[in-house]
Amino acid sequence: MTTVNEPYVLNIGPQHPSTHGVFRLRVVMDGEVIRDLDMIVGYLHRSMEKLAEERTYTQNIPFTDRADYLAAMSNNLGVCLAVERLAGVEVPERASYLRVIFAELQRIASHAMANGTLVSDAGAWQTPLLYMFREREKILDLFEMTCGARLTTNYMRIGGVAFDPPPEFWSALQELLDEMPTRIDEYASLVVDSEIFLARTRNVGVISAADAINGSLVGPALRGSGVPWDLRKAEPYCVYDRMNFEVPVGRHGDVYDRFMVRLEETRQSVEIIKQAVAQIPDGPHKTDIPLALRPPPGEVYGRVEGPRGELGFYVVSDGTPAPYRFHIRAPSLINLSLLREMAVGVSLPDAVVALGSLDIVVGDIDR
Amino acid sequence: MSAEAPRPATPMARQILEHRSLLSRARALPGEARFVLAVLTLGALVTGAGIGFLVVTGQLDGRWYDIRDLGNATAHFRDWTQRQGIDSSVPYLVTGLLGGIGILSLVGGWLVIGVWAERRLIAKFQIRQGPNRVGPFGLLQPLADAVKLLQKEVLIPIGADKLLFFLPPILIFIPAMLGWGPVPWAPKMSYADLNVGVVYTIAISSLGVLAVFLAGWSSNNHYALLGAMRTVAMMVSYEIPISISLLAVVLFTGSLQLSDIVAWQAQHYIWMIVLLPFGAFTFLFASTAEINRTPNDIGEAESEIVAGFHTEYSGMKAGLFLAVELGNALLVGAMMSTFFLGGYSLFGLEEWVPGYLIMGAKTFLVYFGFVWLRATLPRFRLDQLMAFAWKFLIPLSIIQLLFVAVESMLIVQSGLPGIVTIGGSVIINAGLTVIGVRAWANAIGYSPKEMASPPIMTNGVGGLRAAEQIRAAS
């Protein structure tokens, strides 16, 4: 004997404060409880993969800025690593260090955004978000100093990086690194022990380790479920094998664990950057490559650990200056597919928090 | 700024660095302005000293020009009309009309300042600047917003119930204004000092529920209906703890009249919040639920249901909803200071400072608390709030009520000096609050500290097996 109700269909999005972009959830509800959930994507589709087949490899780098627009550096890095392996381009050591520094800075900025919006989704009126934006702002300034852009950086090049950072960059970076741990502590003290936040996120949106692997979850979401899988450790690229850092993994696989994993990764990133700054050698920041690079025919799958997880580029070359196939394995899209498992059967607020904890970027989903 | 310091990061940071403090601006004033300011300050000091002399010699008490209590003026007006042989309904009408205009304009002005204060304060909490362009310090920003809202098109959604869609913004405004009626601003200064003030307050606050439901139901919008039903469920649940906590206050003071409650606190030199800490907490928390403010703003939870019951309202209708929300926060501040913070009294200072200023300051203090909460806390979930009301607040309030009944009997009938009975009550209630809350939390199995566990740090790499090993090791 259950209550007889009309099917109550709620369209969350395409414009809704907690979808973080133009993306739609079609939710069938019974009172406050979600009975069914459909994810409708494609509002931001820009046909990046097809466009890439008409452009040279270097011309494709700016596209990746726009895919995951919160982690442009990591995306640049991924495509450059893939093409370098395909074409056999050597990267100078200084460039590798610079890449690590910028990728980790990008990770801090992106995690700041992810955790801030997660707490906003849980109902805090944007204060945690803006606290983290304070540091993100400084990181974006560093980006601006180096390459002139804040969001769509287009900084990495095949065979190195576009520019060597200006001299004032290093002092500003050092200042940021010095204050960053206290800033993270301050932020954590605002949220981590908050009983309301705990009540909202503990045991909400639980994904078991087995489910996470079966659903090919990646990144902090996977590590939140307890699986110690980080490409920086598992398949070190650039100079990550020379860095000393730890990988945080969660205990329960709930929203709170994913949040804490991101917070800890921020601290680890600061450590990595400190080591990289200490070790960075002098030298060229770039090897020269022909303007129209023609890699030998073949295929390559290059992957990096972006802020949202494993970001893969599958590139097929037929010997011409343009790639024959250019596929992006976007972490957001694949992480999003587990939302249904988390959201069906729980109430709407829990689903919103679970969605926030996956840290999707709609540009990355639709490409 | 020294030369080697990095340039300010952003335009905003540049603005913050270049922003001069009020003191440095005052130092930069020209000499004439300083002279005028000094004369004005001197004048204010002399006037204050004169008033102080009048107060000390008692020449002011009860005169019509005694501005410490505007009730004096109305009483004198009533006497005067009686002496003139005018019908007794005339002074009631005149004072009623004047008082009504007074309350409306006071609350209206407060709303404007409240919007500005809330935005500025939250901006400070969030390391931002807040509105600072329109007028001095951005003070005219709320007016500009109101003008903007007035210009906006009023949309009526397809399928909306035309009549009932039109009514709620007005309906919700009425109880928000009526609630100010019995608030005592000074010993004799109260718009309608009802015998049944406490019950009246509770009754009026229960009227807003219907307007909220109608707004949500008539909008023909799923978000609106969800928000409306959430709000209705919350308001109904949280009315009970509010009533019980106010009952405890009434048991001590022995009167349902708001002015008597304040007078009791002034007379015994104690605030109810000291005497009834749990009652004050219950009232404050339940009030945030009633008026939809963080951490209990689930009725209009932005990240979940957009704007709740007023999602479909646009233009000044939405503006009215927002104004009422703010007005209710101020009203709760006034109620909180009346019931628990000693109202217009401040341990004798009310002899010197007009009571309504003290009352206003206390009200704004509570309002500041609301703003602080809003800037800090995340939001509860509906079922958690319901469970909190029914499993925690209501049982504990009832237990407290039993104790308070005995204590109030002792205070009135034992014949012991007040310091013993009231002091004993303070200690018993404080202990009861601590012990009761802890025992109840244990009984329903709540332990937040165990929940907050940091992630495990590892150096390993692997799949499912590694995950199991790590979990087993920790």
Place this chain on the structure above:
Amino acid sequence: MESPGIILAFWVLSAITVAGCAMVLVAKNLVHALVFLVLAFLGMAGLFLTLSADFIAVAQVLIYAGSIAVLMVFAIMLTPLAARDNANSLYLLPALASGLGIAAIVSFVALVTPWGELQGDALAQNDPPTTVAIIGDLLLGRYVLAFEVASILLFFALLGAIVLVQERGSRESQ
């Protein structure tokens, strides 16, 4: 009862109350009917005020307009597939007849009965100082048995409502 304010208030409030009742009868929509019902309840509270019954008036607002109306809201929202048209049944005519009859008889009796001293001007001076204290004394003194019985009734009504509406599944799961 000679004060012009009271006279004006009586006529306005009775008009509001009666009009509210009439609209409950003729409204096309159940929610509209509910709104008019609340209007009638509030008008009735005003009528109580004209009779110097301040506590009763406030209790009327609290219980009828505040609680019973909200209960009805819940009842309406919990029955989403039921008709919301506030339609009349076949018995409209007999109902009208009986309603009119009752109203007519009672009004007639009220008009022709010589109320004697109950109508007098002596009423002007017996304004009670405060009704709450007297009602409280009576409830816990003379009528304490009725008071206890009423509280037991309320308790069992609460229990009964919970038991009735509780879903069977949730009872088993506990």
Place this chain on the structure above:
Amino acid sequence: MIEGLSVTLTHYLIVGAVIFGFGTVIALSKRNAVAVLMGVELMLNAVNLTLVAFSRFSSAFPQGEEPLAGHVFVVFVLTVAAAEAAVALAMAVLVYRQRETVDLDRINLLHG
């Protein structure tokens, strides 16, 4: 002031009677169970009005043997009304779950 307009007990009794009449009509003629309950509440309200009016106009008001007995009666009526509304609406919801309707004309299982 105006002689003919002064309000007496009879006025209140007539208003009560009219409201009671409306309540009767609504309670008897409506099909929705909630609407029927509205009628019942109106009838109770009318009775309350009458009781308070008698209490006010009774000469035994402040000093008599039964001061404010009418008010106490009203308090009890309010109690009963609240209890009745809770149970009746619970029953309506229960009937709805069984039959998917709260139309009293269609709840006729015992009709034969």
